[in-house]
Amino acid sequence: MNIVALAGGVGGAKLADGLAQLLPPEALTIIVNTGDDFEHLGLTISPDVDTVCYTLAGLANPETGWGRADETFEALENVRALGGPDWFRLGDKDLATHLERTRRLKAGQTLTQITRDFCQAWGVRHTILPMSDDPVQTMVDTVEFGELPFQEYFVRRKCEPKVKGFRFAGIESARPTPEVREALERADAIVICPSNPWVSIDPILAVLQLRSTVHCPPSIIAVSPIIGGQTVKGPAAKMYAEMGITPSALAIAEHYKNLLTGFILDTTDAHLAKDVQPVNVQTCVTNSLMKSQTDRRRLAQDVLNFIQTL
């Protein structure tokens, strides 16, 4: 069985890691959001790609989920001492990724090539693909500040502004890479990981155009990132509320309704399963909270078992 996982940041990376623990490298491709990518201190930073790579490489900070384990912040502290921008928390090890990526991009390599090389250097055997090599920039429209680039909203302003909407700048001219297309051609199922639908998954879906330009596998399942009306991490629930939608697993199923063949909810939300729309979507209720390595593998196994039943 060939699986394509769509992932954004920390939550998506965890399930992708679980799937990677169960599937051989040739059976899993992870397509990652690049709408969060941005320029900072002259460096091209791809936060979601890095989070997925670090997680699968076992290099991720286990406390935060993002950044590197055993990280130091000498450079950042000295940038701060010079009055430079310190709101984006760049560790010294992590800096190397951005320095070398920026160098290679300037030398003409694509983000796809660079990600492949980095994965090889880090010992990641499964394929991690940026959704596109064309620039896409997620813009968050806020009540207080108007449109903010994603990292300005997410990191600098700590998701505090009230959200009105989203725009993916550059999406019209962004194309899925040949590697992404090929992975989708071969896929038996797509797993939409428990990442933020608005800012992690929607940019990927907007590039992939699954129902139109790109081959679409028979099964597409999503794992709800909202459990008991809340997110484990990140602003998805807050965003739904601010957009006038009650944050719940149902809202997630509704979000993906044109795509889904299957939907996974947490046991906390078991009572909602009967209300999942559209009604022809199969549901699976399981413990979807991933606190440990074991949790990742267990949920991944549930996902794979569920796909077999579809």
Add this chain to the structure above:
Amino acid sequence: MNIVALAGGVGGAKLADGLAQLLPPEALTIIVNTGDDFEHLGLTISPDVDTVCYTLAGLANPETGWGRADETFEALENVRALGGPDWFRLGDKDLATHLERTRRLKAGQTLTQITRDFCQAWGVRHTILPMSDDPVQTMVDTVEFGELPFQEYFVRRKCEPKVKGFRFAGIESARPTPEVREALERADAIVICPSNPWVSIDPILAVLQLRSTVHCPPSIIAVSPIIGGQTVKGPAAKMYAEMGITPSALAIAEHYKNLLTGFILDTTDAHLAKDVQPVNVQTCVTNSLMKSQTDRRRLAQDVLNFIQTL
């Protein structure tokens, strides 16, 4: 008495530091070579400016003379792990300088402004000025590899190639900054620090054009960087030999002959004092080796005393 010191890397920085220990901030300006500046990993690096700033700030690595004390190399080690260039030894603290400088240059600030701000942040009270805000690139013409950018020769190839000559690319259009001109207008004496004449001082002199466009103070003295036919550090003696000139304090005096009013030799070379050309140049023989902080101050005091006699 207003002093302008011309300095390149480590040796020059040491004497500049000695002068800064003796003179109030308003009485000393240090004009620094920028011919070594280069782009690396997307960063704009000014090695000599940084060495002088770090030295005066008390932040320099006391073993190497360049780079930061108590430095870590997490970023560099991780760049190496990704197969990136690791020949230029960038520490994590030092990286902050280059990141923030590059960011500010891209935002339109000049190297002069940036250096002033950095000095303020680091607690350096004396004025350190890049020789120019216009790019000058020292090229080293070598027997084995033809022309090499300075850092390729100096760091990457460890000064091993045999030198045939030097070229300062961009020198025709490089102008001294208003700040440099003003410092020279006010100067009672110029001290050419014991830096490499070919690659540290010549670029400064080429930009300053002391005898023509810029006001030239009555006294110009040089401290020989060659002691007993050898350099304390760096390739100056090797360069003289390769250029067919016997490396000695005499070669240094000859190098600067159109400029000098005074020349300082080490006691080791006392016997050469009578042969210093041109004959009207005053000489001063003293212990010019700077191993300790006390040595720097002592030599600086000798320099100032000597200037008084001219």
